[in-house]
Amino acid sequence: MMENVAEKIKKSSAFYCLECGKCTSVCPISRFNNSYSPRRMVAEGLFYGGNELISDNLLWSCLTCQLCSQRCPVDVRYSEYMRDIRAEAYSQGKWGNPSHGGTFHYIMDMLSSPNLKQSRTGWINDNLKVKTKGEVLYFVGCLPYYENYFAKDFDFSPISIAQDTVKILNYLGIEPVVMDNERCCGHDLYWLGQLRQFDELGQINLKEIEQTGAKTVVTACPECALVLKKLYPERFGSVNFKVKHIAEVVAENIGKLKFNTIDMEVTFQDPCRLGRHMGIYQQPREAMLSIPGIKFLEMPHNKQGAICCGTTNWMNCDTTSKQIQNSRLIEAKDTGANTLVTACPKCQIHFRCAECGEETEKVGIKLTDFVNLVASALTG
Amino acid sequence: MPVKKPKTKKKSTNKKFVPNIVAFACNWCSYAGADTAGVNRIQHSPNFRIIRTMCSGRVTPAFILKALKLGADGVLVSGCHFGDCHYIFGNYKAVDQFEKTKELVKTLGLDEKRIRLEWISAAEGPRWAQVINEFTEQITALGPSPLNHKPKFNK
Numbered sequence: 001m002m003e004n005v006a007e008k009i010k011k012s013s014a015f016y017c018l019e020c021g022k023c024t025s026v027c028p029i030s031r032f033n034n035s036y037s038p039r040r041m042v043a044e045g046l047f048y049g050g051n052e053l054i055s056d057n058l059l060w061s062c063l064t065c066q067l068c069s070q071r072c073p074v075d076v077r078y079s080e081y082m083r084d085i086r087a088e089a090y091s092q093g094k095w096g097n098p099s100h101g102g103t104f105h106y107i108m109d110m111l112s113s114p115n116l117k118q119s120r121t122g123w124i125n126d127n128l129k130v131k132t133k134g135e136v137l138y139f140v141g142c143l144p145y146y147e148n149y150f151a152k153d154f155d156f157s158p159i160s161i162a163q164d165t166v167k168i169l170n171y172l173g174i175e176p177v178v179m180d181n182e183r184c185c186g187h188d189l190y191w192l193g194q195l196r197q198f199d200e201l202g203q204i205n206l207k208e209i210e211q212t213g214a215k216t217v218v219t220a221c222p223e224c225a226l227v228l229k230k231l232y233p234e235r236f237g238s239v240n241f242k243v244k245h246i247a248e249v250v251a252e253n254i255g256k257l258k259f260n261t262i263d264m265e266v267t268f269q270d271p272c273r274l275g276r277h278m279g280i281y282q283q284p285r286e287a288m289l290s291i292p293g294i295k296f297l298e299m300p301h302n303k304q305g306a307i308c309c310g311t312t313n314w315m316n317c318d319t320t321s322k323q324i325q326n327s328r329l330i331e332a333k334d335t336g337a338n339t340l341v342t343a344c345p346k347c348q349i350h351f352r353c354a355e356c357g358e359e360t361e362k363v364g365i366k367l368t369d370f371v372n373l374v375a376s377a378l379t380g
Numbered sequence: 381m382p383v384k385k386p387k388t389k390k391k392s393t394n395k396k397f398v399p400n401i402v403a404f405a406c407n408w409c410s411y412a413g414a415d416t417a418g419v420n421r422i423q424h425s426p427n428f429r430i431i432r433t434m435c436s437g438r439v440t441p442a443f444i445l446k447a448l449k450l451g452a453d454g455v456l457v458s459g460c461h462f463g464d465c466h467y468i469f470g471n472y473k474a475v476d477q478f479e480k481t482k483e484l485v486k487t488l489g490l491d492e493k494r495i496r497l498e499w500i501s502a503a504e505g506p507r508w509a510q511v512i513n514e515f516t517e518q519i520t521a522l523g524p525s526p527l528n529h530k531p532k533f534n535k
Contacts, residue, residue, distance in 0.1 A: 100441075106446050107445060111488075118487060118488055120487050144487050148486075152480065
């Protein structure tokens with residue numbers, strides 16, 4: 001086991017660690033939870049072979065938001081290090097505290113079963129035009145499940161993100177393919193170190209995408225975009241399609257989209273996967289600024305320095321997560337904006353959860369998805 | 381004297397499907413109800429495994445999905461009648477949770493008849509037996525779950 005951990009430390013270049021502690025000083029979890037420290041996590045792996053690290057519950061707290069990697073002077077890939085140590089811990093039967101009792105992890109596991117025939121396209125109404133085979137594919141992701149689970153608790157319909165994405169694509173004259181048998185992309189399983197299940201999901205998805213003959217895959221979820229663009233090629237070799245987040249599609253086609261004037265003061269939450277993982281900062285901002293009447297206000301922590309929404313992978317959501325979310329919402333409110341726009345459905349779910357919880361005070365800022373904002377401003 | 385051919389056991393290839401049912405029963409009513417059924421020696425089908433929870437409100441979507449994931453063909457959730465709940469409003473919570481689960485199960489492409497919510501009090505032994513028999517029949521008609529080829533739960 002010691003050798004396994006040493007191998008993993010080598011792969012993520014953690015041996016170069018200078019112990020400067022910049023990671024800990026910038027980590028959103030360390031801000032509120034003193035016992036969590038990325039620097040200590042690396043040091044434990046280096047000096048003690050990770051024995052204690054593997055049975056530490058805090059191992060599952062890392063948000064893999066890569067804020068630490070952004071600051072690291074020697075480029076230690078901390079989130080990859082976490083993933084590999086988690087894979088080792090998982091193989092020994094260790095597991096964190098999944099939120100919602102692990103509902104979403106069970107769904108992901110069930111979706112890796114090839115026999116399953118889902119009925120997940122019930123949200124497509126008569127106004128939306130979709131096909132079964134074509135050049136452009138819309139990868140919906142887990143939105144139908146979020147609709148089932150969260151729509152009743154929050155005053156927000158996750159599936160409206162999918163509907164509005166198709167609406168925008170139709171406006172641009174694109175009839176997207178929506179797959180009937182699409183599976184979870186496996187993003188959470190990848191970062192939790194369950195690589196076998198991730199590969200199973202990936203193989204099914206790649207086969208399904210190939211059958212539709214799609215050349216471009218559009219998605220409204222940064223996590224799906226990251227997986228399809230970077231992680232599938234990393235695990236399975238090259239893929240024969242391009243991947244775009246809807247923000248990129250909108251930014252490319254600003255000239256073709258006609259907007260009504262809407263008076264709004266908005267600020268933007270950069271999702272970690274869209275920003276630091278994929279480097280897409282400018283496109284959503286350009287797209288929002290092209291809508292007349294929108295006043296864009298930037299938060300102090302923005303772009304590369306944006307703070308995560310507090311929970312990832314449906315894992316270890318605790319008071320620390322709530323404090324991160326609350327402080328982020330206060331930061332958004334302090335810009336003077338009345339709406340916080342985010343490009344990730346999960347960010348919005350987490351912020352809404354913080355707003356309805358009892359641990360923290362209500363901030364009272366409106367939340368909306370980037371796609372919903374753009375679609376609501378379209379003319380006609 | 382004709383030589384008798386040795387009898388060989390014929391392996392039947394078409395085994396009859398016997399469903400695996402997981403029944404979540406609340407400590408205060410349904411578990412005691414099942415007990416009553418047993419004490420009264422009421423015959424009912426034996427292919428269910430009972431899991432005692434303190435309240436039907438504790439049975440979250442995760443419980444039911446985990447059971448289905450591990451290969452259960454059907455899941456029964458059973459609690460006290462409305463107004464009888466030991467924790468006053470636990471079974472109202474159970475209804476909310478169960479509705480959510482139903483939606484999730486439908487989206488997953490499983491038949492919503494695979495999961496069932498029932499109210500059975502401690503005195504209703506015959507009713508427990510009847511519900512189990514009915515549910516077993518229902519699941520047998522539906523056939524094996526598309527997920528039960530994976531019997532081993534690895535974490």
